[in-house]
Amino acid sequence: MIEGFILRTLDYQDHNKLLYIYTNQGIKSVLARGVKKLNSPFRHLTQSGHLISFEASKGNLPTLKNATLLNRYQALKQDIIKITMMHVVCELIYYNLTDDDDHEKLFNFLKKVLNALNDTPCPEDILMIFELKFFHFLGYGINLKHCQTCQTKHDLWFDVNSASLVCQQHAIKTHTLIGPKHHQILTWCYYIDIETYQPLQLEVKTTQVLFDVIEALQTMHMGTKPKSKAILRTLLTGGTS
Ligand SMILES: [Zn+2]
Known part of the structure; x- marks a missing residue:
């Protein structure tokens, strides 16, 4: 078995x-x-x-x-938002894995994610942690440390259009830029241990901005973003955005 x-x-x-x-x-x-x-x-x-x-x-x-x-995952199955997040996770795994990926490692991580999603009062955090770390599993290095052009580590913004970090000097003003307050949360998600983390209790607005960034990265690296994400966004905002 x-x-x-x-x-x-x-x-x-x-x-x-x-x-x-x-x-x-x-x-x-x-x-x-x-x-x-x-x-x-x-x-x-x-x-x-x-x-x-x-x-x-x-x-x-x-x-x-x-x-x-x-x-x-009884508690998870009683919460429509958590169920939709589980669909996002399933979709990402189903459509993006290849035979060469480290399945041993990802399968163990998936079990931790499902347990955390089942138990947490803040499922948004868990989904973002999964989505960010999933890039790493697929072998996509996400730069969350320095400007893509000049490597500076100060005063960084996340450019949603090019899905990369930029400094003030290299920021393109017509692009959608996300400030440090937000992208630092993503850095946190990328490196955190899912078993010991403390819930962030983010506002829905903040979560939506972070979802924008993650979806920009997904579209860039995987060619598409999970379809269940759109349903999730509607559920989180109650259909107002
Ligand atoms: Zn720069």
Whole structure:
């Protein structure tokens, strides 16, 4: 049996489901036969957002043979904002990983993120920590230390258009620039240990600005930003922005 987190499921023929499970060896596609039948022992287990322990047959399309539930993240599932954040995390993993990534490390980190998301009163922090550190896992070095052009470390702004740090001298005035008060929070998220951090309790306005920066970085490095992020923003602002 190996541990895995179900990123998404697809209905497949009458009673079957296709499971996309993230494990310490990468994403596995597993066919779960008959799990939509009322009497299937795996019916409630084979749902996205569950951490399971499972065994599958060998072959091109492995079939689920055995599985037990390890964590359904109960508190998380009762909060629509946390659920949407979990979708963002799943989307990022599903669409951006390659076989060469360090899955052992990312899978362990993902479990910590899910536990933290489940328990925290400030889920925004957890999502930003995941998103920032995810760049690092993918091998994208995010410069949060010096001006992109002259390397100075003083008086820095984040240029959303070019997704880079700039000093006063190299800032392009027509671009959207984010001040140090904000991008220092991102630096904090990038380096913090998710297990020992203290909640930031950010205002929604601040969170939205930080999301702008993270989405600029995602669009630049991954070509796109997670679609669930738009839903999340609407939920956080109650539809007012
Ligand atoms: Zn400069």
